[in-house]
Amino acid sequence: MPIPRKRHVFYVSDGTGVTAEMLGESLLAQFPDLDYEVVRAPFVDSPQKAGELVSKIERVAQGSGFRPIVFSTLVKPEVLAVIQNGPGLVMDLFGAFIDPLEREFGMESTHTVGRFHGMRDTHSYHRRIEAINFALAHDDGITQDHTLVEADIILIGVSRSGKTPTSLYLAMTYAIKAANYPLIPEDLERMRLPEALRPHREKLFGLTIAPERLAQIRSERRPNSAYADLANCRREIELALELMRREGIPWLDTTTKSIEEIAAVVMLHLEKIRRYQDL
Amino acid sequence: MPIPRKRHVFYVSDGTGVTAEMLGESLLAQFPDLDYEVVRAPFVDSPQKAGELVSKIERVAQGSGFRPIVFSTLVKPEVLAVIQNGPGLVMDLFGAFIDPLEREFGMESTHTVGRFHGMRDTHSYHRRIEAINFALAHDDGITQDHTLVEADIILIGVSRSGKTPTSLYLAMTYAIKAANYPLIPEDLERMRLPEALRPHREKLFGLTIAPERLAQIRSERRPNSAYADLANCRREIELALELMRREGIPWLDTTTKSIEEIAAVVMLHLEKIRRYQDL
Known part of the structure; x- marks a missing residue:
């Protein structure tokens, strides 16, 4: 019997990946009939590590016959670029919102990794x-x-x-x-x-x-x-x-x-x- | 002495608002010089509740002289529409990604509230x-x-x-x-x-x-x-x-x-x- 084909979902982050996973799971919960497997990829903080991950995404894409979905909260443009050149469908959670926020605040964002450790009021x-x-x-x-x-x-x-x-x-x-x-x-x-x-x-x-x-x-x-x-x-x-x-x-x-x-x-x-x- | 002007950030959701807050805080952590106050608005699941919230957003906008930032994970279009007609700058976390996912999966999303209770492997x-x-x-x-x-x-x-x-x-x-x-x-x-x-x-x-x-x-x-x-x-x-x-x-x-x-x-x-x- 052939193994049923499954989607693969990657949660990719320079940090823990908690935010990527949380938003990704919220979005995918809107597709209750979707069968998918999760791959967590935290601490992807260099183009080299991103390269290794892209190899993995390529293997998964070939194995499943589906384009993997990649939820990313990567903040470093040079790391994100590597992932975007891979075969996954990249949902760039930061990219979608950082630009309008920069315009609104009239400030540039720092593109700093791992500044965030949880919810509001928990900075300490x-x-x-x-x-x-x-x-x-x-x-x-x-x-x-x-x-x-x-x-x-x-x-x-x-x-x-x-x-x-x-x-x-x-x-x-x-x-x-x-x-x-x-x-x-x-x-x-x-x-x-x-x-x-x-x-x-x-x-x-x-x-x-x-x-x-x-x-x-x-x-x-x-x-x-x-x-x-x-x-x-x-x-x-x-x-x-x-x-x-x-x-x-x-x-x-x-x-x-x-x-x-x-x-x-x-x-x-x-x-x-x-x-x-x-x- | 005049009170220094502060931004106000609303986390709006049909459910708990945890996802909206997590992504919002991750994004705002990229602007370390930003001074802002958080207003949580969970369980906004009807146009009427959205209307009450818009009144609050309007009061805040008038009081602070700044356009409030609204991070939304609202899934019901008729509720989101009310917020989008208000004075806030709405970051629609679901809207940005649901369309490409629907196209990729060839399925429609359910637009169902509160299907999600946490991270992967925790559906039970x-x-x-x-x-x-x-x-x-x-x-x-x-x-x-x-x-x-x-x-x-x-x-x-x-x-x-x-x-x-x-x-x-x-x-x-x-x-x-x-x-x-x-x-x-x-x-x-x-x-x-x-x-x-x-x-x-x-x-x-x-x-x-x-x-x-x-x-x-x-x-x-x-x-x-x-x-x-x-x-x-x-x-x-x-x-x-x-x-x-x-x-x-x-x-x-x-x-x-x-x-x-x-x-x-x-x-x-x-x-x-x-x-x-x-x-």
């Missing part, structure tokens, strides 16, 4: 590492009252509602110091916030989840436990929602949301409470 | 969450021998060489299951790998760091301790390097590298050991 790399350490040190209620003062946000919710991955993503992407604190059955039965959280009410943000989904997630951890029982999950979530409503805490249903989506909503909320909303 | 969202849980459960040598079998990679190195943030980033971005295991002074003096790691040698990847930087990082945690002492840091690192050389373990100096860069090198290594390198 140290702050992201600090935020990750903070999230780890304040995961799942591991916390001391006095250090919660440093938190930008405190995520609350029943066990396995998505608090930990969201805290880590907020730290890694936006250098946000996110603590997370579980609402345990004792808190819910008393219908009171845990004592440690009461002085920080304005920083609380709730995550909730559909009981069916929660039972499924908990079952993977502890099958056939009271913890994972659907009726128990339903009751915990109902009580948690009631508590959050009573206390006036904003909350989000995470059931059908990705970490990125939850984090984006938390960021909107943070900007709101920081009064950035009305410029 | 569940795998990323699992990888994050794995990284947390196998952080800093918290591990049981039998579960290391599941690891894609095991990062080793002296305490505070960058293992934890790298493990979490690999999990979150690439759904890679990364354990991390410290090389403690006892291992180093014996010049032997920890017993738990010996069956998994082919998965080991070392991180090292300049002694001066390590002493600085450790001093922030425990000032004036033997742990943070420069001579001690130097000795630990020398021994760790000797151990990794003897055992034939690949390693990377993280001193001047970002998490993204360390992770990109680890990914290259993983693709190499998975024999993806020669297509």
